[in-house]
Amino acid sequence: MISANLSAIFYLVSGVLFILALRGLSSPETSRQGNFFGILGMIIAIAVTFLSTGNFSSGFIFVLCFILAGGSIGAFIAYKIPMTAMPELVAGFHSLVGLAAVFVAISAFLNPEAFNLGTVGNIKLGSLIEMSIGAAVGAITFSGSVIAFLKLQGIMSGSPITFKGQHFINALILISIVILIYLLCLTQSSNLFWILLAVSFLIGFLLIIPIGGADMPVVISMLNSYSGWAAAGIGFTLENTALIITGALVGSSGAILSYIMCKGMNRSFFNVILGGFGATEETSINSNKEQRPVKSGNADDAAFLMKNASSVIIVPGYGMAVAQAQHALREMVDTLKKNDIKVSYAIHPVAGRMPGHMNVLLAEANVPYDEVFELEEINNDFANADVAFVIGANDVTNPVAKTDPQSPIYGMPVLDVEKCKSVLFVKRSLSPGYAGIDNDLFYKENTLMLFADAKKMTEDITKNL
């Protein structure tokens, strides 16, 4: 048994180690060391908790068993999961953090003596407020993440689900949560606590269903942030510095990521959260559907164009992940490089379904990270490049965002793909992208459409090179 002061210091150490873990991610070289700091911080936190309770009875054995059981499931998932499924995995993990927060809050509510929070029916006011906020946010994180998971897995349709009066109902529920917390603090009634949890689960569900597939980067970041605030809420209840620090770190991390993602789409956070793109624009798309000529080609034409290029920029998008084309793509690039063609990759901030999604897939395919560039770094290079190879991206290349103030995506930062001498656009059909608008790039003089599955087309091009 160690003193409360000593354990508080150890919790502080583990909090600092978590800060270093995030700090390490500022560059790929230091990132592995950062992850190690994170693991160390976790080990310290868990060990100190055991030592400070000083309870090595039969309960201790069960605790170890549950850690091992959960740990082996987690390790198994971590080794088996394909990299293309990372967004689902992260959403799934968020839901677990949320649910764990809810369970800890329930446990503390039922047995406050164990946490030094007072007695049943007479919990300290401050603790009760912190506990109920932690539980509510945790519940929202849980049900929201489950919906995000189902949408990403394709079990649930990725298109926004909206109904009349949705925002009104959501607002009503959010207000009722505040009132419930207030009443709970007045009466300490356990029934109110259960109702609070149920209502929070419901709002998490309702908040995420109107959000469509391509807005998932914002949603996942937002849920990341929520899981942090939930942990912080519980941290206040338990008076645990490690949890408070971590909760704040994760909360602000998720918030920053959501901000970056929203900026990448030039939409406000509320605009994304309040639901679907296409919903309001539908009429204008349908009226605008005149036939325009497109040039389409085959793998042979594409190979010819690239062989005669001296520099090629690759623009990957979610379609590459769907088609699992990243390995085929890297093989194509290897062949190009053998012919002394300079190749780089251009990544739009919201390409894919979560922040950094494309980078992970390219890294998996052994693409060195110093060939991969962010939008601001590479956008000026398109004017000097010979060929842009767009694979699985759409809206993020649409020049309309720069030219047409009427367009729903006007103002969104886009890759200046059209400035290249020629553009190769791999796509299965001419159908519009997520924003529901036509891509002007399809009809440009210098664009060659390659209608095929991304992976198959890339393989065919490699054969023809």
Added chain:
Amino acid sequence: MEIDPLIFRLSIFILSIFVGYYVVWSVTPSLHTPLMSVTNAISSVIIVGAIIAGLSGDSNNVFNTSSIFGFLAIALAAINIFGGFLVTQRMLAMYKKKKKDK
């Protein structure tokens, strides 16, 4: 009048938000996915609360309603801790620099 310890915790919380703000802005965009998986893993430090809850039963009665929720939370958090750190490790191992031409 003495200062409520809550104020100290609140100070830690607010300052940590600022630390998080500056640290996360310095994370390179190409590592945003590992950032999410590692934040996931570290937020599972909530396991400390779960352990306290799990150990709240006495030796005659290890499982009461409160400790069962604790045990469940331990398992969930453990999935996250192991899964989160290991998958981050796996991802980070893939980020390689260009091979130097010989």
